[in-house]
Amino acid sequence: MSFSDVAFLLTILLFGTYNAHGLIRPKHDKVVVCYVASWAAYRQGNGAFSLENLRPEHCTHLIYAFAGLNASNWTIRSLDPWADMEKDGIGNYKKMTTFRKQGLKVSLGIGGWNEGSTNYSLMASSSDRRRIFIASTVEFLKMYGFDGLDLDWEFPGSRGGAPYDKQNFVSLVKELKDAFREHRLSLTAAISAVSSTIDIAYDIPEISKYLDYIHVMAYDYHGAWNKQVLPNSPLRSKDRLDVEHTITYLLQQGAPAEKLVLGLAMYGRTFVLTSVPESPKINPIGLPSLDIGFKGPYTSEEGFMGFNEICEALVLFTQNWTTGWDNESSTAYAINKDRVVVYDDRKAMMAKVEYVKRKKLAGVMVWSIDTDDFRGKCTSLHNDMTLLDGRDYPLMKSINAALANNTIPFEGNQQPGSSSVQFLSNIAFALSIAMIYLSR
Numbered sequence: 001m002s003f004s005d006v007a008f009l010l011t012i013l014l015f016g017t018y019n020a021h022g023l024i025r026p027k028h029d030k031v032v033v034c035y036v037a038s039w040a041a042y043r044q045g046n047g048a049f050s051l052e053n054l055r056p057e058h059c060t061h062l063i064y065a066f067a068g069l070n071a072s073n074w075t076i077r078s079l080d081p082w083a084d085m086e087k088d089g090i091g092n093y094k095k096m097t098t099f100r101k102q103g104l105k106v107s108l109g110i111g112g113w114n115e116g117s118t119n120y121s122l123m124a125s126s127s128d129r130r131r132i133f134i135a136s137t138v139e140f141l142k143m144y145g146f147d148g149l150d151l152d153w154e155f156p157g158s159r160g161g162a163p164y165d166k167q168n169f170v171s172l173v174k175e176l177k178d179a180f181r182e183h184r185l186s187l188t189a190a191i192s193a194v195s196s197t198i199d200i201a202y203d204i205p206e207i208s209k210y211l212d213y214i215h216v217m218a219y220d221y222h223g224a225w226n227k228q229v230l231p232n233s234p235l236r237s238k239d240r241l242d243v244e245h246t247i248t249y250l251l252q253q254g255a256p257a258e259k260l261v262l263g264l265a266m267y268g269r270t271f272v273l274t275s276v277p278e279s280p281k282i283n284p285i286g287l288p289s290l291d292i293g294f295k296g297p298y299t300s301e302e303g304f305m306g307f308n309e310i311c312e313a314l315v316l317f318t319q320n321w322t323t324g325w326d327n328e329s330s331t332a333y334a335i336n337k338d339r340v341v342v343y344d345d346r347k348a349m350m351a352k353v354e355y356v357k358r359k360k361l362a363g364v365m366v367w368s369i370d371t372d373d374f375r376g377k378c379t380s381l382h383n384d385m386t387l388l389d390g391r392d393y394p395l396m397k398s399i400n401a402a403l404a405n406n407t408i409p410f411e412g413n414q415q416p417g418s419s420s421v422q423f424l425s426n427i428a429f430a431l432s433i434a435m436i437y438l439s440r
């Protein structure tokens with residue numbers, strides 16, 4: 001047995017594990033739900049993300065965003081048949097569900113911001129319409145081979161919704177789950193993180209009974225609309241609009257920790273200050289700003305910048321940007337004259353992962369994997385990236401490394417659970433291979 005064999009066995013033993021499908025997976029028992037924005041394929045240059053760019057080993061679950069609702073006959077529908085379907089198109093449904101062969105769970109998301117709330121409110125308000133919708137959804141998921149559905153109705157009771165949506169959303173979720181059981185389809189939902197929206201939209205104890213996981217969209221707490229520089233996704237704050245208050249509130253309302261999945265933002269929110277600060281070496285949090293932020297070159301959406309766009313700007317125009325860390329919110333910022341972006345870097349992500357572990361939540365989800373530095377353009381910002389095995393996906397790799405850290409049982413305090421079972425099976429696997437070599 002050569003040194004490299006020993007090293008290989010040790011590597012598997014300590015850091016990775018093969019799943020039943022032969023894919024090396026990060027060694028932790030948390031879920032990592034990766035949303036894929038289908039329209040990311042249409043971005044320009046380095047921003048263009050197709051499913052060939054997806055590295056499934058960073059995720060346990062994938063969600064393809066988004067399908068829509070046909071409000072003429074209350075059925076689920078593709079919003080972009082050319083992208084989604086194989087016939088005369090690129091066939092993303094097929095490409096997504098092919099990742100199931102590598103042990104991932106692949107769901108279809110329905111809704112999203114642009115679909116609005118009104119049509120979902122109308123669908124959920126009638127038991128006949130719900131029945132048609134649910135039947136069409138089961139058929140659609142089976143036809144394209146998805147593992148389940150992720151509800152992304154933003155939001156029951158607001159944006160054109162009605163006060164009775166809260167009750168109807170419970171009916172929708174319950175009836176979907178009833179129909180899904182015999183087909184072994186999973187049912188999840190992405191929910192708002194703002195307590196006032198939560199109160200209007202969700203009966204938390206009831207929907208918790210029927211949802212397999214609850215994806216908490218713990219971002220967009222602030223943006224240019226506040227006319228003040230504030231963090232997109234603060235871990236803590238004084239105004240209660242932050243991750244810790246959201247999770248505490250949901251747990252108080254009766255959401256089980258083991259179903260809560262914390263959303264992580266792979267993007268920042270941008271601001272234009274009303275005046276250029278005298279020194280760029282200030283913390284911009286709280287400074288007044290215009291009500292519209294600037295755009296990134298690829299996502300091209302006012303007030304929004306993908307992490308890939310932020311880190312590329314920091315690498316290409318290093319001298320123009322001053323970066324810093326806001327201790328209270330545990331988020332990063334960068335300033336270039338009157339332009340500010342507040343975002344989650346690797347350190348911010350890891351702080352949130354530590355919180356997820358402390359609270360024993362199910363895991364994390366990311367919106368969205370297509371704005372990580374998936375091309376590895378920003379290695380110079382991360383001098384320790386070699387530890388993370390290569391250049392690309394710095395955020396996804398950091399998240400998984402932080403989830404895996406401290407699940408190695410000989411570091412103490414390990415709960416008996418699947419990770420120790422996994423650990424023992426790794427020992428058994430390594431020993432049996434060693435014995436095969438020694439017995440030769």
Ligand SMILES: *[C@@H]1O[C@H](CO)[C@@H](O)[C@H](O)[C@H]1NC(C)=O
Pocket residue numbers: 070071072114115116119
């Ligand atoms: C809601 O449904 C109507 C009728 O089909 C449609 O015209 C409208 O575009 C839908 N709304 C959204 C936001 O998609």
Ligand SMILES: *[C@@H]1O[C@H](CO)[C@@H](O)[C@H](O)[C@H]1NC(C)=O
Pocket residue numbers: 070071072073077
């Ligand atoms: C929606 O359903 C109506 C009624 O069946 C149909 O005529 C229309 O083509 C559908 N729209 C889409 C976009 O599938």
Ligand SMILES: *[C@@H]1O[C@H](CO)[C@@H](O)[C@H](O)[C@H]1NC(C)=O
Pocket residue numbers: 070073075132
């Ligand atoms: C709804 O419309 C779609 C698209 O035209 C069609 O394929 C489907 O059969 C219709 N379903 C019902 C229940 O009318």
Ligand SMILES: *[C@@H]1O[C@H](CO)[C@@H](O)[C@H](O)[C@H]1NC(C)=O
Pocket residue numbers: 317319320336
């Ligand atoms: C960076 O700064 C230089 C010198 O001040 C300026 O000419 C250039 O336009 C800036 N570029 C960006 C992208 O801000």
Ligand SMILES: *[C@@H]1O[C@H](CO)[C@@H](O)[C@H](O)[C@H]1NC(C)=O
Pocket residue numbers: 236327328
């Ligand atoms: C940073 O934040 C933590 C937690 O809110 C606090 O305990 C600590 O004192 C802060 N450190 C500084 C330097 O402000």
Ligand SMILES: *[C@@H]1O[C@H](CO)[C@@H](O)[C@H](O)[C@H]1NC(C)=O
Pocket residue numbers: 402405406
């Ligand atoms: C691993 O976790 C421990 C305890 O939570 C922490 O002190 C340490 O910094 C972490 N190491 C890494 C590499 O994240």
